[in-house]
Amino acid sequence: MEIDLSRVTLRPFELMDAHDFLIWAGDDRVTGNLRWPVLTSEEEALAFIRDVCLPHPWRRSICIDDRSIGFISIFPETGDDRFKAHIGYGLSHEYWGKGITTRAVSIAVSQVFNDLPHVLRLQAFVRTQNKASQRLVEKIGFQREGLLRKYTYLKGTIYDVFVYSLLSSDLLPLPQSYSSQIVL
Ligand SMILES: CC(C)(COP(=O)(O)OP(=O)(O)OC[C@H]1O[C@@H](n2cnc3c(N)ncnc32)[C@H](O)[C@@H]1OP(=O)(O)O)[C@@H](O)C(=O)NCCC(=O)NCCS
Numbered sequence: 001m002e003i004d005l006s007r008v009t010l011r012p013f014e015l016m017d018a019h020d021f022l023i024w025a026g027d028d029r030v031t032g033n034l035r036w037p038v039l040t041s042e043e044e045a046l047a048f049i050r051d052v053c054l055p056h057p058w059r060r061s062i063c064i065d066d067r068s069i070g071f072i073s074i075f076p077e078t079g080d081d082r083f084k085a086h087i088g089y090g091l092s093h094e095y096w097g098k099g100i101t102t103r104a105v106s107i108a109v110s111q112v113f114n115d116l117p118h119v120l121r122l123q124a125f126v127r128t129q130n131k132a133s134q135r136l137v138e139k140i141g142f143q144r145e146g147l148l149r150k151y152t153y154l155k156g157t158i159y160d161v162f163v164y165s166l167l168s169s170d171l172l173p174l175p176q177s178y179s180s181q182i183v184l
Helices: 015-025 042-053 100-115 131-140
Strands: 008-011 059-064 067-076 084-091 121-127 143-154 157-167
Touching: 008 100, 015 042, 015 067, 059 100, 067 100, 084 100, 100 131, 121 131, 121 143, 131 157
Parallel strands: 084 121
Antiparallel strands: 008 059, 059 067, 067 084, 121 157, 143 157
């Protein structure tokens, strides 16, 4: 069944998302590629939203008709490296393959360079086996920069990953006068 992608929105998580959140965050098909624990109860989901999602610098719920069906996180580094941020995402298995995360990441990308103006570079580290995620970031316009061998430790195994980036200047070239004012 196709989904009208205008129903896809992003918003901050809320405690009342716990029930919907557990449906996808309790599914190893969604969290298996992520450093998330697999949640097993609505109480754990509530605590995770409260303790991890709400304090996160930029984490949004992917919603259909305002119900949570996934997430996008943008995590800026700190100190001198705060110009770059890591992106992660996941979607409820029942909605895979309908273009929803591509739509959601496009919305996130257009928002994040405004919300976090010190961020100039978004980077994604995608396991070589994760073809859907590779295709997704490529559709958004991320560039594959290379292969990082034995780079990511995930749930007991070390994996090779492709590194991708999208620069704020890839979207909208900044006027010279503005870019020279950026102070890191
Ligand atoms: C990765 C993930 C978010 C994709 O979400 P999605 O909403 O299904 O993605 P979309 O439908 O927007 O786009 C996926 C693209 O990958 C393609 N794709 C899916 N599976 C694929 C595969 N095995 N090989 C090649 N391409 C594949 C789809 O055909 C689509 O491309 P198209 O539009 O050109 O047809 C989802 O699979 C997921 O939640 N995975 C688990 C968590 C995860 O891996 N997160 C990313 C960590 S880097």
